[in-house]
Amino acid sequence: MSRDEPVTLGGGERLPRYRWWQAFSRSLFHLQLAGGNGSLQTWSVDVRPGGDADSVVRARLYLDGVHQATAKVPAAFPVPGGTIEVAVSAFGVKRSHYVTFDGRERQLSPDPSSAEGRRARLDRTHPGVSRTLGVASMVVLAVALVLGIPQILEQITQIPPVAETVGTFSSPVQLPGWVNISLLVATLAASTERALRLRYNWLLDGGLFGGD
Known part of the structure; x- marks a missing residue:
C-alpha cells in the first residue's frame, strides 16, 4: 500500500x-x-x-x-x-x-452482524448461489464498461476545447435513456456486491475514473 x-x-x-x-x-x-x-x-x-x-x-x-x-x-x-x-x-x-x-x-x-459478514455466511452456506452472484456481478460490470465508455467518450469530445484539440467522437453504442438508467442501477448493485466480498479491480470497480 x-x-x-x-x-x-x-x-x-x-x-x-x-x-x-x-x-x-x-x-x-x-x-x-x-x-x-x-x-x-x-x-x-x-x-x-x-x-x-x-x-x-x-x-x-x-x-x-x-x-x-x-x-x-x-x-x-x-x-x-x-x-x-x-x-x-x-x-x-x-x-x-x-x-x-x-x-x-x-x-x-x-x-457476523455486518453486511460483509452476512455475505460471507451466504458463501459458506450456499456456495453455488454465492458463485452465481459473483459471476453475475463481474458480467454486469464488464458489460457496463463496454457499453458505457464509448458514450462517455462521445460526451467528453463534445466539450468545445476538447473537440478543437482532438476532434469529436461518435459512439457506435446509442442506448435509450431507460436502458442506461437500468444499467447504472445494475452496476451499483454489482459493485456493492463485490465490495461486500472485498473484491476490487481498478477497471471494473471504478478505479479508472476514481484516480486509482
Whole structure:
C-alpha cells in the first residue's frame, strides 16, 4: 500500500456495538493474534466507508474491544507480527488485510452482524448461489464498461476545447435513456456486491475514473 496516513493514538473507548441498521454504513472486521504471553488477542478494525461527520473516512483499531489507534484511509496499523492494512473504494472497504513481516497476507474476518459478514455466511452456506452472484456481478460490470465508455467518450469530445484539440467522437453504442438508467442501477448493485466480498479491480470497480 501507498499513501498511508499518520496513525494517532486512541483514547481507550470501547468498541461500539454493531447495530443492524448500520449494514451499509459501517464495516467491522476482526483478527485474532497471539499476544506476548501467548494468549489470543482480538484486533478489530471499524470503518465508516461513507465518512465520519466531517466526511473524512477513517479506520479505527481496537484491541479486545478497546480503542488503540485511528488513521485516515488508506491506513496501516502496526500489530504483532505485521501490519493491518485498510483501504476503501466508492462502494465500501476494498482491503482489510493482515500482512506479516515476511509478506504473507490474510484477510480479516468480517463481523457476523455486518453486511460483509452476512455475505460471507451466504458463501459458506450456499456456495453455488454465492458463485452465481459473483459471476453475475463481474458480467454486469464488464458489460457496463463496454457499453458505457464509448458514450462517455462521445460526451467528453463534445466539450468545445476538447473537440478543437482532438476532434469529436461518435459512439457506435446509442442506448435509450431507460436502458442506461437500468444499467447504472445494475452496476451499483454489482459493485456493492463485490465490495461486500472485498473484491476490487481498478477497471471494473471504478478505479479508472476514481484516480486509482
